[in-house]
Amino acid sequence: MKEVGILLGGPQGSGIETSMWILSRVLVSKGYGVIADREYFSNITGRHSYIQMLASSVKPPRSLKYPVEILASMDAETVFTHFTDISEGGILIYDVNTSSRRIDEIPSMEDATRERVARILSDKNVEPSVESVVKYLERDKRILPLGLDFSALLKTLSEQYRIDARALSRFLSGIIVSSVAVVLGLSEEAVVQGFEQQFGERKHLVEQNTALYRLVRDALSNHYGAVRLDEPGFSMEKAMVVTGNDVVAIAKIVAGVRYQSYYPITPAADESFLLERYDNIVDETGEVVGSVVVVQTEDEIAAVNSAIGAALTGARASTTTSGPGFDLMVEGLSWAGMNEVPLVITYYQRGGPSTGQPTRGSQSDLFNAVFAGHGEFARVVLSSSDHLEAFYDTIEAFNIAEKYQVPVIHLLDKFLANTVAVMPVPDLGGVGIERGVLAKGGPGYKRFSLESLISPRAFIGARDTVMWYTGDEHDEHGHIAEDPEIRVKMYSKRIEKLNLIQRELPLERKLRLHGPGSPDYLVVGWGSVKGVVLDAIEYFSEKGLRMAYLDVKLLWPFPSEEFLKITSGLPDSRILAVEHSYGVNIAELVSMSTGRRIVKRVSKYTGRPIMLDELVKGLEEIVSGRRERVVLTYGA
Template identity: 55%
Template sequence: MNYVFNRLSIIVGGPQGSGLETSAQILTYSLAYLRYGVASDREYFSNIKGRHSYVHFLISSDKLPTSLTYPVQLVAALDHETVFTHFDSLQEGGVIVYDVSVEEKTLDTTPSMEEDLKDRLRERFRELGIDGSVKALVKYVSEDKKIHLIPLSYSEIINEAAKKLVLPASQAARYVSSIIIGAVSGLTGLGKNAIEYSLARRFYDRPELIQQNKVIIESVYDKVVRDHGSILKLAPSKLNYKEMMVVSGNDIVAMAKIVGGVRFQSYYPITPAADESFTIESYEKLEVDGLEIGSVLVLQTEDEIAAITSAIGAALAGARASTSTSGPGFSLMVEGLGWAGMNETPVVITYYQRGGPSTGLPTRGSQSDLLFALYASHGEFPRIVLASGDHIEAFYDAIEAFNLAERYQTPVIHLLDKFLANSIVTLPIPDLSNIDIDRGLITHKGGADYKRFDLSTKISPRAFIGYESIMWYTGDEHNELGHIDEDPQNREKMYRKRMEKIKIADEEIPQEKRLTYYGPEDADILLVGWGFVKGVALNALETLTEKGIRTAYLHLRMFSPFPSKMMEKMLKRFDESKIIAVEHSYDSQVSKIISMNTGFQITKEIVKYTGRPIYLNELVDAVLKILKGEERVVLTYGP
């Protein structure tokens, strides 16, 4: 008897460069076509090709998923390393798809696997009493965990497709990842029409690729359904969205910048930020109904110093300007950031955090750059720092970042992370009806006596370079005209004028836009976090409530200006022993920021710094440990 699932958790894995990402994309397009909610995370090594990578999906028929969890119901493996790495991720009664030709493979014949993982697996195999082969492993999971095996001969499938398509087998082998698409779609009951739609969308300008992939996918689909049935059949979607997007975090920030009026974007290629600029590049010419309405200049620079300084120059000339980077790149940008602060320049820095320090974990996530973003550069100057917790927040925040930068004439840092950048989700199209464009105080009047840094107003009227006004900019302290001036009274006035912008912003930006409370008013437990923690925290609320533990989540959206009053008010409602900070870092930096701004000490912490996201199952377990008396729980789950 086949069950119908409202939710499925799936892992598809294989070597980098094997087409895995394309397969995951086609599956997601198919699910979006059928209006399923999808959240997925792509985990991959920092080398270009060959090492193990995987995509972890959560698919839902009745809601938009916001986090991932273990165990999973299906592992679909392109190679034997995926079987070794993820067999323990399967829940009892789950399904594994694998290639029969790898059954004799062992850990010793897996050179791409890290030795640390091999050692852990050898110990695990000794515990289970099995040798280190795929054959012994799948036999164990079949007998002891009741895992349903889907053994396929990938080479036979490819050879049959090659004959049908009249292609050399070596050429047909390029489409081996389509076997995964066919197997997953057959097991979950996705219709062939959804796959056809996805292939047409992905390869719209390559009809031969559509046909070649289709032959393999349909042959595997038919074989799996015939031999095993749709044993993981998804229930029909109950989501009533007329249209859905398939977007990564990088994609949606790029879209938002275009909607928000960006006209200059600079970057130096760096993971995980570069994909945002690549997306903007593909829309450099902006057209509506065939009419060209403008363009975006996307500039790949020689380094991050040039990236931020060119963006500053574009902002001085009146363009909405931004640059995009990650930790090592931001380190190089710091001197330019200080120059922008000194000269009250409205530049936006989109900052995707990754594991550090130094090169660190280039393709893994982190939230450990919070303090760095808040205080980078020597001296003091105002900056606005906002952080997004999901794709929708990222969309609206990316637009608001430009508004804030130009309204307060100050750098704005938009904090994101690798988790969100590489997380691909299905979403309804964002509502554009309430989007406002605020360019701040602009003047086209002036001349030789134009005072760019006029002290008679809290925020000076801004003229653009290239218009009639004459202006001076320097990294030194300056007077109202911009000329270097080290007089102590002038210094005090200019310094105070700059620094008081944060006070003005604090008075004008509603605290409710900077801090959001989720959960019942009479909750007993309060989780506090920011950024990508949001999704898993909200899911944890539901799970903990089902266990009889009334839980709420306090989500920080902006760190500068900090919502001190609302934060204090919220924290005072809870017993101090029931307030738990959650963060992807070692130091729980959010706790330190809260203490600095409110004096309140959060003593309970759940942290993770392995570079992998916090999963629902481990967060719930960690909260239960805290409630039993632990002060700090370090999470490590995930391959």
């Protein structure tokens, strides 16, 4: 097979994420491309969590698909929730001890989910028990059920290594990893390497999980390699297996960030957690070249204000948050706009409004990032579409912030943050650090000089230098001033930086066209929809329909002239927009900025990622003329 879809499910806190990491690393070590999305409830333990993965022998995958070839379940809830997600002829791995469980006996399942699944089972005349579901799958969908006695496997392991019974639940992830590895025909050597990467110096865990792999392999000996991936047809000399949070954190170190503040919020916090793990930054020779001060503040107001303070001292500074936290930061954002502070806010979107869906994805905060704040001031909003772009865009965000002395909002989302992907090691050859106009200060220093749009920037604490910062309107020195002439000059200067940014940023930092230059249809989008849209237009290309994707990188100031030039040959009826939101807000931003009206829209706002299969069907509905708006809903 060229690619294999895998779904792993179990209770939150049971090791599903660990299973994902081990399997991802094992597959990448064998030369395969991997992408894996983690879906979980906003609690610590107990509620249903699952991983949807795609392993490819052809290329690093850009999107996920359904149905999957392998469903590996830790519990009965996974079987009930995802039995419709297995492809015909696929494999179900499950615990035989759950066979008698009925759907009404699962307290962790939401009532709405229980009712929905029970309705599906009733429509199919299937009794609401695991045993009945397994029989239905085997009979009607020709699924191969592989039942394992999880308790017996763990008991044998416990007897072999004298493991306390209370600790055995930690090895559920080992059963999942081992069973999927056996079905895929992955060697013991490769699996052990995955255990070693995951558990590091804890050699006893590597040894115990290896023993568990052997027990599972013996139990599934007749099905070793039942699902075979083709030999890899591509190669990456060096590769990284990372989440979006990881990539941004690494990029901040490369960018020279020396201060990061945050208040713990999903899905942003993991980025700061990674930065906190390292005391020092070393160069190629091992010499310490600096460190990142990471501060967990009491709230997001303190987070943004402390980052502003650090930036004023000359440190490259950032703060990271999600929608509810960004709402609290807005007064600080406005202050930074008034005082030309080079602040970077890394903004990971999640489902809203209010607390919304803390652990689910969204792109519905576009207008919040672009327009939040009182009054008018220059800010830049950048988007990233995949892990590699997120690396370079993070560095670019700091360069823009310091070069133009404006706050920059780097807009990402949960799908990028929590998705594991394989990517090439970034090439640092073309990566540069631009700090903009730096001044020594001294007597008579004018922090906000009107001689040019970009003010001479000296740092707080510069020798013989006095400077004033205030939230009020001010003159060139920073003194409060309400004179109308001063107001017009200072206000205009700050906002007109947007025109300068528009002129000086290269096209590839604003818009990127993927596909033919004269397409039949153009899909417009931004952020994490890129991968699945590119796979969709590849599908349509094979069917003879010329389709292209316009990825909007610079969301604000919106690149109106460039957008109009690229789309000049297409009528509005041939342009579509795709977004994780109800309104598909990128279409509204395009209309507001260019006058072009995008009516045809594909929307998803369940909090789950867009799957390739459902996007293809949605685009077919629109291209055929049957519908102008399609709402996608797939996902448990």
